Structure formats: C-alpha cells, structure tokens
Amino acid sequence: MDQRVTNERRDDSAQSREANPAVGDAEKDSPWLTRLREHRAVVLAITAACIFVLVGIVVWWVSAGGYVSTDDAFIDARTVTVSSQINAQVVDVPVTDNQLVKAGTVLVTLDKSDYRAQVDQDKAQVDQSQANIANIDAQIGAQRARIDQANKQAAQAQAALTFAQQQNERYQGLAKSGSVTVEQAQQYKSNFLQAQASFEAAQANAVATAKQLPVLQSQRLQAQAQLEQMRATQEQARINLSRTEITAPVDGFVTDLTAAKGEYAAAGQALMMFVPRNVWVTANFKETELKSVRPGAPVSIAVDAYPGRQFKGHVASVQAGSGTAFSLLPAENATGNYVKIVQRVPVKIVFDKQPDVLLGPGMSVVPTVKVR
Numbered sequence: 001m002d003q004r005v006t007n008e009r010r011d012d013s014a015q016s017r018e019a020n021p022a023v024g025d026a027e028k029d030s031p032w033l034t035r036l037r038e039h040r041a042v043v044l045a046i047t048a049a050c051i052f053v054l055v056g057i058v059v060w061w062v063s064a065g066g067y068v069s070t071d072d073a074f075i076d077a078r079t080v081t082v083s084s085q086i087n088a089q090v091v092d093v094p095v096t097d098n099q100l101v102k103a104g105t106v107l108v109t110l111d112k113s114d115y116r117a118q119v120d121q122d123k124a125q126v127d128q129s130q131a132n133i134a135n136i137d138a139q140i141g142a143q144r145a146r147i148d149q150a151n152k153q154a155a156q157a158q159a160a161l162t163f164a165q166q167q168n169e170r171y172q173g174l175a176k177s178g179s180v181t182v183e184q185a186q187q188y189k190s191n192f193l194q195a196q197a198s199f200e201a202a203q204a205n206a207v208a209t210a211k212q213l214p215v216l217q218s219q220r221l222q223a224q225a226q227l228e229q230m231r232a233t234q235e236q237a238r239i240n241l242s243r244t245e246i247t248a249p250v251d252g253f254v255t256d257l258t259a260a261k262g263e264y265a266a267a268g269q270a271l272m273m274f275v276p277r278n279v280w281v282t283a284n285f286k287e288t289e290l291k292s293v294r295p296g297a298p299v300s301i302a303v304d305a306y307p308g309r310q311f312k313g314h315v316a317s318v319q320a321g322s323g324t325a326f327s328l329l330p331a332e333n334a335t336g337n338y339v340k341i342v343q344r345v346p347v348k349i350v351f352d353k354q355p356d357v358l359l360g361p362g363m364s365v366v367p368t369v370k371v372r
Contacts, residue, residue: 073283084265110244122234129227150206157199164195284344292371
C-alpha cells in the first residue's frame with residue numbers, strides 16, 4: 001500500500017512539472033514581449049535618447065534661469081555736432097565722409113584774414129595802453145620829486161622863520177632899552193613877517209604838491225583798467241583766430257559731412273557730425289528682468305552685423321527710471337483709462353575690450369547678462 005501511494009505521488013509531481021512549462025511558454029509567447037526582445041537595440045537607443053533629452057531639459061531649465069537677454073538693444077555713442085563758432089568763409093575741408101581721424105586733426109579751415117587783422121589792431125591798442133601807463137608812472141615819479149622838493153622848501157622856510165622870529169624878539173628888547181634904533185627894530189619885525197609868510201606859502205605848496213600824487217595814481221589805475229580791457233579784447237581776438245581751424249575733439253569718424261570749400265559758415269551752423277570711437281550698448285530690459293541685474297555683471301554681446309561672433313562686456317549702470325519717463329512726451333497715467341504695461345529700463349553695457357570691428361550708433365545687438 002505504501003508503495004502504491006508513493007508511485008501516485010510521483011505521477012502527480014511529474015504531471016505538475018509538465019503543466020508548469022506550459023505556463024512559461026504562454027508568457028514567452030506574449031506579442032509585445034516578443035517584439036521588445038526582437039528589437040532590444042532599438043529599445044535601448046530610444047531609452048537612452050529619452051534620458052538624454054530629459055537631462056538636457058533639466059540642464060537648460062537650470063542654466064536659463066541664470067541669464068537674461070533682450071533684442072531691444074543697440075550700439076550707442078555720444079555723437080558730436082561740429083559747427084562753426086565764428087562767421088567766416090570755408091577755405092578748406094581736408095577730410096572726407098566716414099574718414100577715421102585722430103584727436104586734433106583739422107576738419108575745416110575758415111578764412112583767417114579778418115581775425116588776424118583784429119589781433120594786430122588789438123595788439124596796437126595794448127601797446128598804446130602800456131605806453132600810457134609808463135607815461136603816468138613817469139609823472140608819478142616826477143611828482144614825488146616835487147613833493148620832496150616842496151617839503152624841503154617848507155623846512156627851509158621854517159628855519160628862516162625861526163631865525164627871523166629870534167631876531168625880531170632880540171631887537172624888540174634892545175629897542176625898548178634904547179640900545180638900537182626903532183627903525184632897526186621895525187626892520188627885523190618886517191623880516192619876521194616876511195619869513196612867516198614865506199613859510200606859510202611853502203607849507204601850502206607842499207600840501208598842494210602832495211595832493212597831486214593821488215590824482216596821478218588814480219589816472220594810473222584807470223589806465224591799468226583800460227590795459228586789462230585791451231588785453232581781454234586781444235585775447236578774444238586770438239581765440240576767434242584759433243577758431244578758424246576746427247579740429248577733432250577725440251578719435252572718431254567724420255559723418256554727415258555738409259561743409260564745402262567756398263561756403264560761408266555762420267556761427268552755430270552745423271558742418272558735419274562726428275562719431276567717437278568709444279561706443280557702448282544701451283539695452284532696454286523689461287523692468288521684471290532687472291531683479292538680478294547689477295553693475296559689473298558679465299555680458300555676452302552678439303552684434304547682428306557680425307553673426308557668429310561674441311563680444312565680452314559688463315553692465316556699467318542701470319538707469320534710474322524707465323525710458324518713457326525721460327521721453328519728449330512722458331506718459332500721464334493720472335488721466336483717462338489706465339492700462340498697465342511692462343516698462344523698459346535702459347541698461348548701459350560697456351565692452352571689456354574695444355571691438356576690432358566697425359560699430360556705429362543704432363546698430364542692433366543682443367546682449368545676454370549672466371545674473372548668477
């Protein structure tokens with residue numbers, strides 16, 4: 001009996017082992033698993049591509065948050081209007097359109113003849129004023145000598161008066177005692193009165209002579225003022241003469257040239273435009289993008305005129321106000337219906353190194369600022 005049970009159990013185990021492979025064969029025969037196994041290389045490639053794209057998206061999302069960029073940007077510079085400061089005829093224009101010139105290069109030459117004659121005339125007036133001052137100085141010296149002479153004459157008259165007074169007192173006493181005649185006493189009294197009159201005249205002459213000196217000194221001050229005026233006029237004439245040559249203020253380019261030889265240039269008339277070589281970028285960022293933009297932040301600058309090139313720069317400053325606030329007709333939001341619009345704020349970006357290509361005001365650029 002035990003043997004029969006054992007055999008039955010073995011038969012059941014065998015049947016079970018035969019049934020299990022049937023289930024595995026059913027799973028192995030699933031269509032989608034079969035196709036996956038058949039195209040294993042394709043599946044791995046697609047999986048790797050998806051992972052690569054996902055990683056790229058994550059990297060782009062992380063890095064894009066550290067940059068701000070705008071296409072509302074352009075090259076900017078402080079252009080100069082070159083104009084005449086005097087009225088004169090143009091005799092030479094030694095430059096041409098779009099020419100690069102150095103600082104101090106002559107751009108326009110005006111007629112010098114009238115202004116050179118004015119300089120000579122003013123020089124003659126200055127010489128005349130100097131001669132007038134020299135003449136007054138000589139008069140002052142002579143007057144001081146007269147004052148010294150008058151003072152000495154007054155001192156001499158005073159000594160004579162003292163002697164005459166002593167003589168008069170002596171003879172008046174002698175006349176009373178009868179030692180001398182009355183006539184002699186009267187003679188010495190007369191001498192005393194004459195000496196007194198001479199002393200008073202000498203004193204008056206000394207005072208008058210001394211008072212003449214301030215008059216001459218006042219005339220000298222007046223002549224000195226005239227000399228300074230003549231010198232100022234001469235200096236103005238020299239300045240006007242120097243303005244007959246109009247030179248370049250800095251290194252730059254001659255643009256919009258209108259001056260021509262033979263033309264009469266009036267004071268204030270524009271003769272050309274001058275563009276300095278020192279340029280920068282004015283980028284109008286949205287006000288919502290300025291949270292992390294700070295002076296000194298590095299900038300990569302792409303210029304539309306030179307595709308494929310990147311120029312390095314940095315943020316110099318951020319304008320204290322939006323662009324519309326400084327426009328000719330600023331927005332008046334306190335009247336009418338109000339619609340909120342994101343404002344643009346100008347940001348000045350300077351090049352770390354002056355570009356080796358031609359850049360002029362108004363050229364389009366795309367700056368990208370690294371904010372973190």
